[in-house]
Amino acid sequence: MITPGALLSLSPSSNNAQEWDQLIMKETSRTPALEHAFRALSALYWHDKAPYRSNQNYLSALTRNITAIGSFHRSFVAARQQSWVASLVFVMVMVAFQTRVIAIGPNDNCIFESVVALRCAAHFAQTAAPAFIESQWVERQRSRQNPSDRRDDPPDSWHSPNIRKLNVFVNGMARSDAWDDTHSQAALMLKTWVNLTQGRPRTWSHIVWWPASISQEFVQRLQQREPCSLVIVLYWCAFMQYTPSSWFVKNWIFTLVKDAMNSPGVGEMGLPHSLYHDLPEFGDS
Numbered sequence: 001m002i003t004p005g006a007l008l009s010l011s012p013s014s015n016n017a018q019e020w021d022q023l024i025m026k027e028t029s030r031t032p033a034l035e036h037a038f039r040a041l042s043a044l045y046w047h048d049k050a051p052y053r054s055n056q057n058y059l060s061a062l063t064r065n066i067t068a069i070g071s072f073h074r075s076f077v078a079a080r081q082q083s084w085v086a087s088l089v090f091v092m093v094m095v096a097f098q099t100r101v102i103a104i105g106p107n108d109n110c111i112f113e114s115v116v117a118l119r120c121a122a123h124f125a126q127t128a129a130p131a132f133i134e135s136q137w138v139e140r141q142r143s144r145q146n147p148s149d150r151r152d153d154p155p156d157s158w159h160s161p162n163i164r165k166l167n168v169f170v171n172g173m174a175r176s177d178a179w180d181d182t183h184s185q186a187a188l189m190l191k192t193w194v195n196l197t198q199g200r201p202r203t204w205s206h207i208v209w210w211p212a213s214i215s216q217e218f219v220q221r222l223q224q225r226e227p228c229s230l231v232i233v234l235y236w237c238a239f240m241q242y243t244p245s246s247w248f249v250k251n252w253i254f255t256l257v258k259d260a261m262n263s264p265g266v267g268e269m270g271l272p273h274s275l276y277h278d279l280p281e282f283g284d285s
Contacts, residue, residue, distance in 0.1 A: 044057070115233075118211035193210040201239060230263050
């Protein structure tokens, strides 16, 4: 038996997961859409854990997920003060579900699908953010926050070389006809994100921040599988692999890296050899 908090948490053994359990269980009991969503995510989790994967759990997960989405649309036209927990948690469940399904595959363009899913999640979460920020629960979490988790900690030394590699790539590509303001904005937002997270993405807001901050034009480039844009995503993946280990994140990042590296033109972009060692698929090989 795995609890809802553990299913969603980026650190399942933490006190934070237990705190979420209390909120989620209360909200699930009165929100059918959320109950369907967790049943879908649970079925997907056990599909992963089965020694011999069968289609039964996977098909059950997909069916329940469709039911959850339909129920959610009927119940929540917009986030309301009294439903901020259900709204935010539903978005988190959908992101976790989508990332794991993308990793299972097959997908024609999993990078584009992932970015769109994260952008949609960020947009919806913003509507519930005022109620979330003002809640007493958030205040309790802040007061219990471990000092080692605070953003003003000095950054880990490992991420500075990666920033230098990104700068070298950007400076080199800036002289290329293939590079334009759309790429520059995405790269600038990536560096801003690294500074914000101290090179250690560890929360849900950290996961969605960069995809939410890039331009729609850049998203369209990803849909077209334009090499320069895919390389910028690779640098994002180099940092995202340091997200706390969870059952749905790690294999998803592997899948994104493979997708980008197998795309025509990316291998000819002159990537620094050292970057390969910072990417999960290649560093482990």
